Amino acid sequence: MRDESHIARTTSPLAAFQRGGWARRADPLFKGLSLACGLLVLVTLAYMVLSTTTTALPVFREQGISFITSSEWVPSQNQYGILSFIYGTLVTSAIALVIAVPLSIAIALFLTEAAPRWIRGPVAYAVDLLAAVPSVVYGLWGVFVLLPLFLQPTADFLSRYLGFLPIFRPPAYGISFFGAGVVLAIMVVPIISSLCREVFAAVPIHEKHAAYALGATRWEMIKGAVFVRSKAGIIGAVMLGLGRALGETIAVALLIGSRPEITASILQPGYSMAAVIANQFQEADGQHIRALVAVGVILFVITIIVNMGARALVWRIVEHD
Amino acid sequence: MTDLRLPHGSVPGSGSGYGKGGGPGGSVLAARKPSWRRRIANHVATVLMVAATVIVVVPVVLILYHITKNGLAAMSWEFLTQSMPFTYRRAEGGMLNAFIGTMLMVGIATVISVPLGVLAAVYLVEYGKKNLTAKVIRFFSDVMTGVPSVFVGLFVYTAFVVNIGFGALLGGLSLAIIMMPIVVRSTEEMLKLVPRDLKEASYGLGAAKWQTVTKVVLPSALPGIVTGIMLAVARAAGETAPLILTALGSLNIVFNLVDEPISALPLAIFAGARNPFPAGQQMAWAGALQLLIIVLVFTLLARYFSSRSKISR
Numbered sequence: 001m002r003d004e005s006h007i008a009r010t011t012s013p014l015a016a017f018q019r020g021g022w023a024r025r026a027d028p029l030f031k032g033l034s035l036a037c038g039l040l041v042l043v044t045l046a047y048m049v050l051s052t053t054t055t056a057l058p059v060f061r062e063q064g065i066s067f068i069t070s071s072e073w074v075p076s077q078n079q080y081g082i083l084s085f086i087y088g089t090l091v092t093s094a095i096a097l098v099i100a101v102p103l104s105i106a107i108a109l110f111l112t113e114a115a116p117r118w119i120r121g122p123v124a125y126a127v128d129l130l131a132a133v134p135s136v137v138y139g140l141w142g143v144f145v146l147l148p149l150f151l152q153p154t155a156d157f158l159s160r161y162l163g164f165l166p167i168f169r170p171p172a173y174g175i176s177f178f179g180a181g182v183v184l185a186i187m188v189v190p191i192i193s194s195l196c197r198e199v200f201a202a203v204p205i206h207e208k209h210a211a212y213a214l215g216a217t218r219w220e221m222i223k224g225a226v227f228v229r230s231k232a233g234i235i236g237a238v239m240l241g242l243g244r245a246l247g248e249t250i251a252v253a254l255l256i257g258s259r260p261e262i263t264a265s266i267l268q269p270g271y272s273m274a275a276v277i278a279n280q281f282q283e284a285d286g287q288h289i290r291a292l293v294a295v296g297v298i299l300f301v302i303t304i305i306v307n308m309g310a311r312a313l314v315w316r317i318v319e320h321d
Numbered sequence: 322m323t324d325l326r327l328p329h330g331s332v333p334g335s336g337s338g339y340g341k342g343g344g345p346g347g348s349v350l351a352a353r354k355p356s357w358r359r360r361i362a363n364h365v366a367t368v369l370m371v372a373a374t375v376i377v378v379v380p381v382v383l384i385l386y387h388i389t390k391n392g393l394a395a396m397s398w399e400f401l402t403q404s405m406p407f408t409y410r411r412a413e414g415g416m417l418n419a420f421i422g423t424m425l426m427v428g429i430a431t432v433i434s435v436p437l438g439v440l441a442a443v444y445l446v447e448y449g450k451k452n453l454t455a456k457v458i459r460f461f462s463d464v465m466t467g468v469p470s471v472f473v474g475l476f477v478y479t480a481f482v483v484n485i486g487f488g489a490l491l492g493g494l495s496l497a498i499i500m501m502p503i504v505v506r507s508t509e510e511m512l513k514l515v516p517r518d519l520k521e522a523s524y525g526l527g528a529a530k531w532q533t534v535t536k537v538v539l540p541s542a543l544p545g546i547v548t549g550i551m552l553a554v555a556r557a558a559g560e561t562a563p564l565i566l567t568a569l570g571s572l573n574i575v576f577n578l579v580d581e582p583i584s585a586l587p588l589a590i591f592a593g594a595r596n597p598f599p600a601g602q603q604m605a606w607a608g609a610l611q612l613l614i615i616v617l618v619f620t621l622l623a624r625y626f627s628s629r630s631k632i633s634r
Contacts, residue, residue, distance in 0.1 A: 023529045030531035034444035037437045038458045041505065044498060045461055045468075051480040052472070106373030114370050123374060126381045132620045133384060134559025136587045137609045140594045144602065145387045186380050193377075217359050219366035240467065247469025249562035250587075254594055274471045278562050282569070296475040300468065307467035311460065 049300075056294035059287065068298065073260045073276075075284070080291040082298065084260040088177065088270040089299070092252060093245040095181025095266060100188045101238055107189070108196035109222060124197075131190035139254035142183040143175075147255075151179040155267045169265040173257065177266040180256040184248055188241040195240060199233030200226055232313050239310030246303045249274035273299040392610025395603035405572045405589060409601035416608050418574045419589035422489065423615070425576070426568065426585055427558050429493025430500055435550055438504030443534055445505070446512040459509075462502040473498050474563030482567055486580035492568030496560060500553040507549025511542040511630075544630040551623035555616045561587035586612045 060067060063080050070081025107127065111120050142151075152174035159172035173179070203226050211221035227234075257269020258279055277292050277299075284292055354360070399415050406414030441458065449455025477495040485491070515538050523533040539546070564570075569582035570592065577583075586608050593605025 023532060027529050027531055030534070031444075031448050034440045034448060035454070037440035038444040038449065038454070038505075040437060041441060041458055041462045041465060041502065044501075045465055047480065048468070048472070048476040052476055055479040103373045103377055106370045107377050110370035110374050114367055115374075123378065126378050129385075129617075129620075130377070130381050132555060132559075132616055134561070134587060134612060134616060136559070136561045136590045136594070137384070137388065137613060140590060140605055140609050141384050141387060143594060144391075144606075145383065189377055215355065217355055217363035219363040220359065222366070243467045247467075247471065249469070249471045250591060254591075274469060274562065277471050277475065278565055281566055293475050293479055296469075296472045300472045303467060303469055303472075304464065307464050310467075311463050 052293055052297050052300070056290055056297050059290045059294040067294065071260060071262055075280075075288040075291070078287060080294070082273065082276075082295055084262045085271050085273040085276050085295060086298070086302075087262045088256060088272040089246055089274070089302075091177045091266060091270065092180045092184055092256065092272055093242055095178060096184035096188055096245045097238065097242060099182065099185035100192055100241060103185075104189050104192035104237075104241070105196055105234065108193045108200055109226070111193075112197055112200040113218065113222060113226065127190050127193055130186065131194070135187065135248060135251045138183055138187055139251040142179070142251060142255050146183065147174045147179065151175075151182060154182075155179070159267055166264040167266050170267070172267040173269055175255060175257040176268055177256065177270050180252045180272070181266070183251050183255055184245045187248060187251065188245050191244055192237045192241040195237035196230075196234055199230040199237065202233075203229045236310045236314035239306055239313065243303050243307045243310065246306065247274055247299065249278045253278045388606065388609050388613055391603070391606035392613075395607035396610060397607075400604070400607050404574055405584065405604075407572060409593075409596050409598040409604065412600035412603065414604075416586065416589050416604065416611070418571065419584040419586045419608065420611065421574055421576075422492075422568065422571075422583045422585040423558060423587070423612075425489050425578075425583070426493040426496055426564070427554060429490060429578075430496035430557050431550070431554060433494065433497035434500040434504055434553070438501045439508050439539070439546060441501075441505045442508035442512055443539075445509050447530070447534055447538070459506075462505045465498075465502040466506070469562075470499055470560050471562035471566070474566030477563065478566040487567060487569040487582040488577070488579045489568065489575065489581075489583045490578040492564050492583065492585065495563035495567045496557040499560060499563065500557050503553040503556065504549055507552065508542075508546050511545030511549065512538060514545070515542050544626045548623045548627040548630070551619045551626065555619035555623070558619065559587060559612060559616050561585075561591050564588050565591075586615075 059080060062078075063070075066081055068081075068086065069083060070079075071084035071087075072079045072081040073084070107123075111124055115123065152172075155172035155174050155176065155178055158168045158178075159170040162168040163170050207225045207229065208221055211225040216224060252272050253275035256272055256275055258271055258275065259269040260271045260276075261268070263270065273295050277296055280288070281292055355363075397415075399413070401415055401420075402417055403413075403415035404418040405416060441462075445455050445459060449458065473495050477491050477498070481491050481494070519537055519541060520533055523537045524530075528536070564585050564587060568585055568588065570588045571582045571584045575581050575583040590605045590608040590612065593601045593608060596602060596605070
């Protein structure tokens with residue numbers, strides 16, 4: 001008796017499958033469910049574009065091309081020109097990249113090629129930590145610590161000794177394109193350097209050995225073997241960092257100075273697209289809100305182009321390997 | 322400068338000390354050291370790498386130091402147990418309401434994004450593989466991780482907030498949209514690592530595909546999946562911009578999910594940082610310490626789970 005029940009218990013699930021039971025019939029259902037979840041990503045993205053552009057459409061219609069060619073942003077007079085915001089976004093991101101790219105590449109090289117093993121873990125951990133800090137914390141720290149400690153003195157220094165150049169023309173403010181750019185640089189370093197680290201680590205070891213065997217010094221090996229192999233990867237990493245810098249909101253909102261003007265000097269306060277949305281949303285209504293949504297749409301278009309370019313580059317490398 | 326094509330017959334010793342061995346074979350290799358020019362270029366490059374590393378590590382130390390110092394100075398029992406004050410003219414009150422708001426909204430975001438994200442990853446690995454649909458989904462979830470978070474906030478505002486009002490649910494939804502692509506891509510990487518033998522053994526026992534996925538594939542990839550989820554949670558907890566547009570902020574403790582503005586730690590810190598009164602700024606530092614601890618706890622949990630993962634690269 002006991003034996004029979006044992007057999008019956010072990011064979012019954014199998015028998016259910018052989019009969020094509022509910023478990024098998026549930027399969028297409030499961031596949032459909034998981035496909036639906038995958039497609040949800042596409043639907044969300046499409047709905048994002050649709051919902052924001054339809055909201056912003058009246059503003060685009062009313063302002064026409066002057067929306068992106070004028071820098072007259074006067075909500076009380078229903079004038080919305082965002083050129084100064086676009087300028088601020090591009091300038092701060094450019095400053096961030098000028099600072100962050102050499103640093104990121106150098107630190108990635110140090111960690112993959114030069115550093116003694118015991119130092120790699122802690123340094124990599126510290127850089128990753130930088131990536132975990134929320135942007136509002138960067139903003140707070142930037143305004144109350146970095147500004148008096150570094151940004152204002154550096155701005156003063158630049159304008160005093162290099163003030164003859166238009167980009168450093170006085171008066172100098174720490175709360176400026178420059179200040180926002182420096183904090184952005186700190187924020188994008190972990191992104192660019194961690195991707196560069198992966199790219200450098202993927203360089204075939206025998207090519208490095210070949211360079212050394214030819215008598216190359218380490219720096220010559222890096223130039224001859226590592227850089228040659230990772231050019232596209234570095235560009236992809238930089239573009240992803242750029243994507244992050246373009247869309248960064250809160251730290252920039254606190255540090256850029258919130259003045260909608262286009263100046264050649266990077267030591268002057270300005271405004272960025274993301275910052276204007278965060279700063280003005282709570283006091284906005286009606287057409288003003290639509291205008292802020294329209295700013296967001298333009299920002300989205302710019303970042304999406306940068307991002308897709310970066311992904312395409314990175315993907316090409318992956319497929320080549 | 323990259324002159325790796327050496328003249329015939331000359332084999333200079335490398336900078337890393339290869340040819341210093343002496344002996345009969347070594348004498349040829351040790352014939353020449355690199356020229357002083359090349360050696361100096363090499364040293365300069367090394368010094369620059371070290372300098373860059375120091376320049377990047379200094380802000381890490383400074384940020385941790387100042388947040389700990391200023392945060393602890395402003396931290397108090399009152400801070401942890403009271404809501405935000407109406408004004409910062411006097412130092413009083415705390416950020417309990419913001420803490421509760423953050424927990425509530427991150428919780429909602431996790432509940433929405435994790436099942437959807439994990440199932441989407443199951444589709445990519447187990448069904449779609451390399452077909453066009455899977456490629457398109459993969460590409461656009463990568464693109465979605467790069468969408469500015471403030472734009473996600475604008476989307477939730479235009480699509481939902483205008484109809485049903487600011488609130489925890491929509492704040493959570495915007496965080497979920499930010500978390501979802503992270504969960505999809507990290508889970509996908511983990512599912513790809515599950516050995517084929519395990520799945521085949523399961524099929525061999527007569528299990529259906531959905532049973533194999535839920536009883537074999539997902540459990541064996543679980544620690545790695547949890548790692549990705551923890552990183553996504555850490556990212557969501559620190560997001561400010563989308564919450565400005567969806568949760569708006571509040572001074573009260575709110576448990577109502579719909580149509581009642583609610584605060585969150587990042588929103589409270591942002592408000593404090595822009596506040597002209599010193600008390601508001603001190604409150605922001607204490608809030609930053611609390612937020613940083615939350616984020617670091619989730620980041621460390623992520624590391625813990627990834628170290629427990631049995632399958633690894």
